[in-house]
Amino acid sequence: MSAYHPLNETKAIEIARNLEGIFQPQAQLACREIGDGNLNLVFHITDTSSSRSIIMKQALPYAKVVGESWPLTLDRARIESEALMLQGSLAPGLVPDVYLYDPELALTVMEDLSDHVIMRQGLMNGTRYPLFAGHISTFLAQTLFFTSDLGRNQQEKKLLVRSFTNPELCKITEDLIFDDPYRDAETNSFEETIRDEAQALWNDEELHLEVALLREKFLTRAQALLHGDLHTGSIFITPESTKVIDPEFAYFGPMGFDIGAVLANLLLNFAAREGWDKSEAERERYRAYLLDTVTDIWTQFQDKFLALWEEHGVDRLANTAPGYKENYMQRLLQDTIGYAGCKMVRRIVGLAHVADIDKLQDASAREQAQRLALRIGKSLIKLNRDADSIDQLIVAVHAASAAAKA
Amino acid sequence: MSAYHPLNETKAIEIARNLEGIFQPQAQLACREIGDGNLNLVFHITDTSSSRSIIMKQALPYAKVVGESWPLTLDRARIESEALMLQGSLAPGLVPDVYLYDPELALTVMEDLSDHVIMRQGLMNGTRYPLFAGHISTFLAQTLFFTSDLGRNQQEKKLLVRSFTNPELCKITEDLIFDDPYRDAETNSFEETIRDEAQALWNDEELHLEVALLREKFLTRAQALLHGDLHTGSIFITPESTKVIDPEFAYFGPMGFDIGAVLANLLLNFAAREGWDKSEAERERYRAYLLDTVTDIWTQFQDKFLALWEEHGVDRLANTAPGYKENYMQRLLQDTIGYAGCKMVRRIVGLAHVADIDKLQDASAREQAQRLALRIGKSLIKLNRDADSIDQLIVAVHAASAAAKA
Known part of the structure; x- marks a missing residue:
C-alpha cells in the first residue's frame, strides 16, 4: 500500500511545476533523465525561458552493478537527503542545496550543479x-x-x-x-x-x-x-x-x-x-x-x-x-x-x-x-x-x- | 494521552490475576511493594495458597538519588525487558524469566528470585x-x-x-x-x-x-x-x-x-x-x-x-x-x-x-x-x-x- 512508483520525465515535470518557490508559473519546463539507472533515476529539469534548473533524484528499489540486480532499501533516499541537509548546515556551500525531500516517492529535489x-x-x-x-x-x-x-x-x-x-x-x-x-x-x-x-x-x-x-x-x-x-x-x-x-x-x-x-x-x-x-x-x-x-x-x-x-x-x-x-x-x-x-x-x-x-x-x-x-x-x-x-x-x-x- | 499510571498494590494484584498461565483462578494473591522507590516500583505478588510468586517491576517517570529528583524516560522499561529476554535466550537460566512486558504501563512481569x-x-x-x-x-x-x-x-x-x-x-x-x-x-x-x-x-x-x-x-x-x-x-x-x-x-x-x-x-x-x-x-x-x-x-x-x-x-x-x-x-x-x-x-x-x-x-x-x-x-x-x-x-x-x- 505504498504510494511509491518510479517517475518518468512527464511526471517529474508535473512535480517540479508544483514545487513552491522554484519555478515561475509561466516556466517552460524541459526534462531529461541523466542517471545511469543502476541505483537511482536522476531528472534534470530546466526552465527554457530562464536559466533556472533543478535536479530530482529518485531512489530505485534495487541496485544493479555489472549485470547483477538485488533489492535495496528506499530508506537510503531519506538518509541521503537528511545527510545532505545536515552537511549543508555544517559546511555551507559545500553540498548541493536540498529543496524538498518526499519520503513516499524516495525523491530529493536539489540544486542543479551542471556547471560543475x-x-x-x-x-x-x-x-x-x-x-x-x-x-x-x-x-x-x-x-x-x-x-x-x-x-x-x-x-x-x-x-x-x-x-x-x-x-x-x-x-x-x-x-x-x-x-x-x-x-x-x-x-x-x-x-x-x-x-x-x-x-x-x-x-x-x-x-x-x-x-x-x-x-x-x-x-x-x-x-x-x-x-x-x-x-x-x-x-x-x-x-x-x-x-x-x-x-x-x-x-x-x-x-x-x-x-x-x-x-x-x-x-x-x-x-x-x-x-x-x-x-x-x-x-x-x-x-x-x-x-x-x-x-x-x-x-x-x-x-x-x-x-x-x-x-x-x-x-x-x-x-x-x-x-x-x-x-x-x-x-x-x-x-x-x-x-x-x-x-x-x-x-x-x-x-x-x-x-x-x-x-x-x-x-x-x-x-x-x-x-x-x-x-x-x-x-x-x-x-x-x-x-x-x-x-x-x-x-x-x-x-x-x-x-x-x- | 498515555495510559501510564503508577500502580498500587491493589492494582498490581488485579493485573496479576489476569495474567494467563501464571496463577490458578482460585489463587489467594498477596502483594507487597518492595522497591526502594528511587527509580521503580517493585511488587512482590504471592499466591498464599501455593508457593507460586512473581515480581512486577514498573518504571517511574523520574529518578531520585540522594534527595535529587529528575525526569527519566519510561523507555528504559522496554530496554530492560528486551535486554532480559535477549540475555535469557543467550544465557538460559542466568537471568530471571520474563513473563510479560506491558509498554503502556512500563511494566515487566518476571520470575521471583526471593530465594536468592x-x-x-x-x-x-x-x-x-x-x-x-x-x-x-x-x-x-x-x-x-x-x-x-x-x-x-x-x-x-x-x-x-x-x-x-x-x-x-x-x-x-x-x-x-x-x-x-x-x-x-x-x-x-x-x-x-x-x-x-x-x-x-x-x-x-x-x-x-x-x-x-x-x-x-x-x-x-x-x-x-x-x-x-x-x-x-x-x-x-x-x-x-x-x-x-x-x-x-x-x-x-x-x-x-x-x-x-x-x-x-x-x-x-x-x-x-x-x-x-x-x-x-x-x-x-x-x-x-x-x-x-x-x-x-x-x-x-x-x-x-x-x-x-x-x-x-x-x-x-x-x-x-x-x-x-x-x-x-x-x-x-x-x-x-x-x-x-x-x-x-x-x-x-x-x-x-x-x-x-x-x-x-x-x-x-x-x-x-x-x-x-x-x-x-x-x-x-x-x-x-x-x-x-x-x-x-x-x-x-x-x-x-x-x-x-x-
Whole structure:
C-alpha cells in the first residue's frame, strides 16, 4: 500500500511545476533523465525561458552493478537527503542545496550543479583545483567534528546515530572493501594480467590482520557521521567551487574512512598518470600536485579540526586531559592511512573500479597503473598503525613508485 | 494521552490475576511493594495458597538519588525487558524469566528470585560462591559474543544497536563514572578524611588521559550489547544459582565495561574486608578467594569466548586473519582492567557508593578501605593499555595492598 512508483520525465515535470518557490508559473519546463539507472533515476529539469534548473533524484528499489540486480532499501533516499541537509548546515556551500525531500516517492529535489564537472573526470583531464584542499578539508573538519562526541551534545549524537542506521549500504562496503579483495571471491573483478597480484592479496597474512582491524573499526566505531563513499566521483567541482554529493552510504563510523577515501582517490589518479599526461615532465608535475594536495588536505584538516575543538569542544575531559588531542589526532591519521590503502586495493581487484585506470587504453600502461596502485595501497595498509606523520604516507608513495619502476 | 499510571498494590494484584498461565483462578494473591522507590516500583505478588510468586517491576517517570529528583524516560522499561529476554535466550537460566512486558504501563512481569540474595550482601557476609565464576563468565561470553559482529549477522546487529539506543541512562554513566570523579563536581560525595585523595584525582594528568580514552570508547564503540551496570547489586545469587538482573542501562558499548564492572565490585569488597572478617587469617583467606574469583572469571570468560568464536564466528576475516584473535583478546583485557579501575574510583569519591565500604562502622577501617580501593582503582586505570595478562591485575592489587600498609 505504498504510494511509491518510479517517475518518468512527464511526471517529474508535473512535480517540479508544483514545487513552491522554484519555478515561475509561466516556466517552460524541459526534462531529461541523466542517471545511469543502476541505483537511482536522476531528472534534470530546466526552465527554457530562464536559466533556472533543478535536479530530482529518485531512489530505485534495487541496485544493479555489472549485470547483477538485488533489492535495496528506499530508506537510503531519506538518509541521503537528511545527510545532505545536515552537511549543508555544517559546511555551507559545500553540498548541493536540498529543496524538498518526499519520503513516499524516495525523491530529493536539489540544486542543479551542471556547471560543475565530476572531479574524477577533471583529474583525468589534468585540471588543477587550487581551492580543493581548502574546501574538502573544511567539509571534513566541519561535518566530522560537529557530528562527533567532541562537538555535539552527546545525547543528541546518539539519536543521530540511531537515525543514520544504514545496514544495507554498510554491507556493500563491508563486503566489497573489507572482505572480497582478500579472498578469491566471485564479486572480484581484475584483469588476468595481474592475477599474481590478486593471489598475493589472498595470501598476505600481515595484510589480513590490518584489514581485519580496520574492518572492525568500520563495524563498531560510531565516531562521526560519515559521507561513507567520498571518492572523486562523489565530488562536483570547478576551480572555484567544490560540492560533495551522493551521501547515501552515510552512517556513523570512523572519521578516517572519509578522509582516507579522498586521499585514496587522489592516489589512484596518481597511479594512473602514465596514461593521461603528454610528457614525463607533465606527469611528474601533476603527480607532485596530487601529492601536495594529499598533504594539504590532511594538514589543513588537522588545523581546522583542532581549531574547532579548541573553540567548540563539548567534552570536558577530552578538552582538558593532557596528551589526549595528540593521541586522538594520531589515531585519526593512522585510520586515514589505513582506509586510504583499503580504498585503493578494492578499486583494482574488487567489484567496482575507477575510470582513471580502467579508461587507460594502453594495456601495458593500465597494468602498470594497477600494479602501482596495489603497491601503494598495500604499503599504506601495512603502515597504518605505525604512522605519526602525513609525511610517512608521502614517503611510502615515493617508495612504491620507485619500487614499481625497478 | 498515555495510559501510564503508577500502580498500587491493589492494582498490581488485579493485573496479576489476569495474567494467563501464571496463577490458578482460585489463587489467594498477596502483594507487597518492595522497591526502594528511587527509580521503580517493585511488587512482590504471592499466591498464599501455593508457593507460586512473581515480581512486577514498573518504571517511574523520574529518578531520585540522594534527595535529587529528575525526569527519566519510561523507555528504559522496554530496554530492560528486551535486554532480559535477549540475555535469557543467550544465557538460559542466568537471568530471571520474563513473563510479560506491558509498554503502556512500563511494566515487566518476571520470575521471583526471593530465594536468592543480592550478591553484594552475600560477599559482605563472607559467603563463598564456588559456581559464580563459571556462571558469570558464561553470561558474559554468551551475551557479549552473540551480540557482537563476531557472533551475529552484522546487519541484524545494527538494528539491535538502533533498538538499544539509550541516551539518558548512558549519560548517567558518562557523568558519574567518566567525568565527575576527576573534577571538583557538586555530585561528588566523599568523606572529608579523604579529601586529599579526591584532590589528587582532580590533578592527576596521567589518569585523566587514560580516563578520557576509556570514556571515548564508552561513547563510540558499539562492540556488543552490554548489561551496562553489572555490579554485585545487580546479581541475585545462591551457592548454586546466579541471576543477573536490572539491565536498564543496556546499550551497545565496549565489552570490557561489563567484565570490568564485575571485577571492580569483587575488588571493592576486597578493599572492604578489614571491617567484615573476624580475624586476619579469615580476611586473608577471603581476599585470596576474591582474587582467585577475579582470575577465574577472566580466564573462563576468555576460554568460553574463544570457543564460541571458533564454533560460531560469522566474520570471515576476523575468523581467519592470523593474530587477530590474540590482538582482540588483549584489547579486551586492557579495556576490562581500565574499566574496572574507573568503576572502583567512582564508588569512593563519586555520587553512588557501595555498601561493602559505606556500611563499615569503624571510621578508620572505612577510611583505610576507601584509600585502598582508590589505590587499586588508579593503578588499574594506569595499567590498562600496557596489560597483556590478568596476572598483571593481580600483581597490581597486591602491590596496592602492600603500599597501603606501608
